[in-house]
Amino acid sequence: MVRISFIILIVLVFCILSCDFFMASAFPDYLPSVRRVENLDTYFSNSSKYNYDLFVLSDGPPPGGNDYVFVLYKPATGTRRVIVLDDELHVRSDYEHINLGSLHTQYSGGPVLAAIGSRRMSLDGTYTWDINDINAELISERDNIIIYNNNRASFYSVSIINNEYCNWYEYPAALAGGAGPSQFQIDDLGENFTIEAVGYAINNENPPNTADDEVIFFIRRERDNEGIAIVIPAADFANIPAGNQPVLPMAPYYIHFFGAIKPGSVHIFRWGRVVVFERMDGEVELIEYDPTFRFMHRNETNGKQFKNKIVAYSNVYPEYYVFDPETKEIFQCHVWWEK
Amino acid sequence: MILKKCRRIVCFFIFLLILFFTGDVLFAQGYTAIPNQVSVFLDVRMKTEADNRSYNTILAKNAAIELQNKGYITVPGGELARILPDIEVPAQGAPSSAVIKSLSDQAREQMSKYICLVRYIAEGELVGFSVYFWRLDSGLLVSYTTKDIVGLAVYNRMNKAVSLFVDKVGEGRPATIAGGEEGGPKQYVKEVIVYSSDEGCEIWLKDREKLGTIKDGKLILPYMPLTVGSTLLIQKKKQGCYSAEEELKLTQIKNEINLMPLERIFGSGLYFTWTSGQFVGLGVGYMWSINERFVYWGAENYFFLQVNDTENMNPVIHDDIRGFILTKFRFSEGFPVTFSFSSGLGVILSLLSIDDAPVYMDLYLNPLNFHLEYALGDYMVFLRVEYKIAMGLGRNLLGSGLIAFAEGVPLFTIGVITKW
Numbered sequence: 113m114v115r116i117s118f119i120i121l122i123v124l125v126f127c128i129l130s131c132d133f134f135m136a137s138a139f140p141d142y143l144p145s146v147r148r149v150e151n152l153d154t155y156f157s158n159s160s161k162y163n164y165d166l167f168v169l170s171d172g173p174p175p176g177g178n179d180y181v182f183v184l185y186k187p188a189t190g191t192r193r194v195i196v197l198d199d200e201l202h203v204r205s206d207y208e209h210i211n212l213g214s215l216h217t218q219y220s221g222g223p224v225l226a227a228i229g230s231r232r233m234s235l236d237g238t239y240t241w242d243i244n245d246i247n248a249e250l251i252s253e254r255d256n257i258i259i260y261n262n263n264r265a266s267f268y269s270v271s272i273i274n275n276e277y278c279n280w281y282e283y284p285a286a287l288a289g290g291a292g293p294s295q296f297q298i299d300d301l302g303e304n305f306t307i308e309a310v311g312y313a314i315n316n317e318n319p320p321n322t323a324d325d326e327v328i329f330f331i332r333r334e335r336d337n338e339g340i341a342i343v344i345p346a347a348d349f350a351n352i353p354a355g356n357q358p359v360l361p362m363a364p365y366y367i368h369f370f371g372a373i374k375p376g377s378v379h380i381f382r383w384g385r386v387v388v389f390e391r392m393d394g395e396v397e398l399i400e401y402d403p404t405f406r407f408m409h410r411n412e413t414n415g416k417q418f419k420n421k422i423v424a425y426s427n428v429y430p431e432y433y434v435f436d437p438e439t440k441e442i443f444q445c446h447v448w449w450e451k
Numbered sequence: 452m453i454l455k456k457c458r459r460i461v462c463f464f465i466f467l468l469i470l471f472f473t474g475d476v477l478f479a480q481g482y483t484a485i486p487n488q489v490s491v492f493l494d495v496r497m498k499t500e501a502d503n504r505s506y507n508t509i510l511a512k513n514a515a516i517e518l519q520n521k522g523y524i525t526v527p528g529g530e531l532a533r534i535l536p537d538i539e540v541p542a543q544g545a546p547s548s549a550v551i552k553s554l555s556d557q558a559r560e561q562m563s564k565y566i567c568l569v570r571y572i573a574e575g576e577l578v579g580f581s582v583y584f585w586r587l588d589s590g591l592l593v594s595y596t597t598k599d600i601v602g603l604a605v606y607n608r609m610n611k612a613v614s615l616f617v618d619k620v621g622e623g624r625p626a627t628i629a630g631g632e633e634g635g636p637k638q639y640v641k642e643v644i645v646y647s648s649d650e651g652c653e654i655w656l657k658d659r660e661k662l663g664t665i666k667d668g669k670l671i672l673p674y675m676p677l678t679v680g681s682t683l684l685i686q687k688k689k690q691g692c693y694s695a696e697e698e699l700k701l702t703q704i705k706n707e708i709n710l711m712p713l714e715r716i717f718g719s720g721l722y723f724t725w726t727s728g729q730f731v732g733l734g735v736g737y738m739w740s741i742n743e744r745f746v747y748w749g750a751e752n753y754f755f756l757q758v759n760d761t762e763n764m765n766p767v768i769h770d771d772i773r774g775f776i777l778t779k780f781r782f783s784e785g786f787p788v789t790f791s792f793s794s795g796l797g798v799i800l801s802l803l804s805i806d807d808a809p810v811y812m813d814l815y816l817n818p819l820n821f822h823l824e825y826a827l828g829d830y831m832v833f834l835r836v837e838y839k840i841a842m843g844l845g846r847n848l849l850g851s852g853l854i855a856f857a858e859g860v861p862l863f864t865i866g867v868i869t870k871w
Contacts, residue, residue: 137728137729138729138849138854138862139757139849141759142759143801144757144758144761144766144804145765146767147805148805149809420850438851439843439848441848448759451762
């Protein structure tokens with residue numbers, strides 16, 4: 113009787129310990145996917161474990177494109193610092209300036225640069241910094257993203273979006289004192305939205321036809337954290353829609369609803385074709401779109417492995433980067449959705 | 452005429468007188484005994500009154516059982532000291548005729564056919580045990596005398612004496628149960644054999660005396676007047692093991708019972724472990740006692756691989772090394788479940804399977820582990836809940852804080868210890 117109960121106990125314990133819940137490791141799940149690692153403690157040894165940002169920019173599409181990895185430390189006061197690494201995690205630039213802010217520029221068909229606050233670095237392999245020629249006063253913080261569109265830079269102001277309108281500025285005209293913001297309405301239901309991410313999707317046609325390029329707004333409805341992707345033909349921003357009609361649910365714009373997402377968790381990369389975000393249940397979800405920006409497939413992974421870490425995805429290669437602000441380790445990992 | 456009448460009256464009175472004094476002889480009924488009834492008398496003289504009372508009871512019951520098993524009815528005759536207060540009965544030698552006559556008178560009143568006298572008299576370190584059987588109409592049948600040490604050998608001796616008696620007179624008719632109940636007599640346990648893997652283990656009657664020692668894996672318990680369906684509480688003692696009690700259920704006339712193994716006193720032990728979230732691995736450790744039975748030192752090494760299901764995955768090698776002190780708590784000696792608390796510190800070395808990978812060291816404090824243990828003879832299985840706090844020193848992977856495999860849930864470990 114005792115032996116039988118002992119056997120039952122062992123089987124029970126084993127069944128419990130076989131559940132996924134108990135199989136999760138104390139070490140982050142991405143470690144077996146690591147390709148390269150670098151320690152940045154010598155650069156951030158006197159820094160706290162807060163106020164970091166991580167982003168990856170590319171100087172061109174594959175196969176020739178290269179990644180530039182930016183690790184930015186931006187305390188509330190004092191000098192800010194950015195470390196730039198190449199895609200082999202060699203530190204190529206160590207730059208300090210009080211006016212370093214957040215990333216403002218992504219790649220498009222025009223000149224490629226990283227504008228960080230009032231400073232910018234050309235993605236030309238020289239790793240040199242100069243003054244951002246875009247008026248820094250118009251660019252406050254994180255969500256003001258500039259998109260190059262046929263040699264025009266356009267950006268939006270996130271503070272206005274909460275009144276269900278998106279302000280769209282056109283560079284250089286607006287900065288030169290020219291035309292003010294154009295505005296388009298998201299919906300007419302009185303809802304408030306926040307822009308989580310913006311992407312510029314290139315239709316990879318041969319020969320390239322920029323007229324088919326698209327702009328993707330990934331917004332979050334504040335009432336219920338619903339994530340919504342709105343795709344607008346890039347050409348429409350040359351002539352902003354009249355604003356008489358709300359974008360949602362107007363055709364021909366494509367709209368996709370994702371359910372409740374965590375604020376600040378959205379990444380758009382691969383030339384606007386891939387979106388990664390974190391759901392409210394802690395799972396990280398990936399959505400991949402076909403060239404017509406229609407939903408293709410999805411994948412997901414345990415988001416808890418990224419807790420207290422910062423993640424950024426490569427546009428060029430099947431890689432992503434994880435920076436741990438506490439240990440100051442940066443990892444280059446093979447993407448988790450390729451099994 | 453008158454003289455003739457007086458003579459007749461006087462003769463009549465004389466006749467009455469003669470009748471008065473001799474009537475019990477002339478007119479006595481013939482003695483009709485119950486043919487299978489035995490009056491049992493006792494003569495117990497131990498060193499203390501308490502022992503006298505105790506052995507009076509034991510011997511009375513023992514004799515009754517033995518005789519009843521052979522189909523005889525027994526009636527208690529009483530103790531010699533009370534029946535014959537005025538007769539000095541020597542401790543040695545057969546009872547005198549005066550004693551026998553007194554016992555016979557009593558037995559006759561009880562309508563018994565036989566008398567049984569059991570004598571149990573201490574003689575220094577030994578005890579003289581004697582059993583006598585008489586038949587009232589013919590005299591002594593059995594005289595059985597031995598000398599033994601005080602103990603339960605008396606049960607065997609009684610059995611022998613009764614066997615001699617039965618050999619002489621045969622078995623009696625099946626006795627009827629008092630109260631007119633239908634059915635046969637009560638069944639008594641004749642044999643109890645216990646089997647045990649604890650060679651050399653002593654078996655004791657609880658708080659009383661030793662029944663024997665396990666030899667070649669078994670022990671035949673000495674005869675005890677126990678009925679079928681009763682239980683017997685024994686103690687098991689063996690050097691190097693925790694003593695334990697066990698209740699034996701005697702369900703048959705002949706019983707063969709496997710005893711539970713004794714738990715070895717845990718002086719030191721080698722053990723193996725498996726930890727949640729680290730199942731592609733194995734731990735080995737060693738513990739040894741500081742304070743016998745309660746406090747232990749220990750060292751442990753757990754080696755495991757970390758894998759995932761992505762393409763081109765490179766396993767990460769982890770090695771967890773730690774030392775600890777453990778304190779054990781027992782509910783009671785012999786109870787197989789114990790629980791323990793332990794504390795210590797350690798380090799987890801980690802190596803990524805890539806070129807130029809550094810060796811990461813996650814130093815941690817281990818302020819508290821809780822163990823639940825179950826003893827199985829020379830082995831013990833346990834479940835351990837671990838609280839480890841990473842210190843975030845040096846080049847590490849975990850930073851600082853609780854080391855857990857899920858949101859705040861500590862690590863679980865199962866293991867087995869082999870005791871030495």
